[in-house]
Amino acid sequence: MPDSIRLVHNKVPNRLRLSIPMLRYRQTYAELLKQTLLRGRDSRGIYHAEANIVTGSLLIKYHPALHSETEVIELVRAAVHAIVAGQVEISLKHKNPRLGKMRPAAFFTRELLVSIGGNIIAGVALALMLGA
Helix, strand or coil, X not given: CHHHCEEEECCCCCEEEEECHHHCCCHHHHHHHHHHHHHCCCCCCEEEXXXXXXXXXXXXXXXXXXXXXXXXXXXXXXXXXXXXXXXXXXXXXXXXXXXXXXXXXXXXXXXXXXXXXXXXXXXXXXXXXXXX
16 A cells, blocks of 8 residues: 555645545544654654545645655655554544534634623622722
């Protein structure tokens, strides 16, 4: 599977798009590969990785002082090989990348309740100060 990785686009400097068939319609693998590349010791110069599970591609942005194009592709191959071989642990966060992120409606509701609560407390405090 790591051998099926191919370069799709490299016309923009320090930016690669790779075709990785293993990612097609596999959100967990895509998230796992992204996190492996962004947090790996050997891949410090990679500062952006974005997988597209519909096309099975990966967009990578890297710092040229730390990696060459060939090195980045080899890092991706190694990460894919480790994932396929089961050497990378799949956590709950990888299965659900939205875990820990609040939905917009929940965020709005929380902010609204905090605002209302703050206004009530401020009103009670003001009433106590004026009444005393």
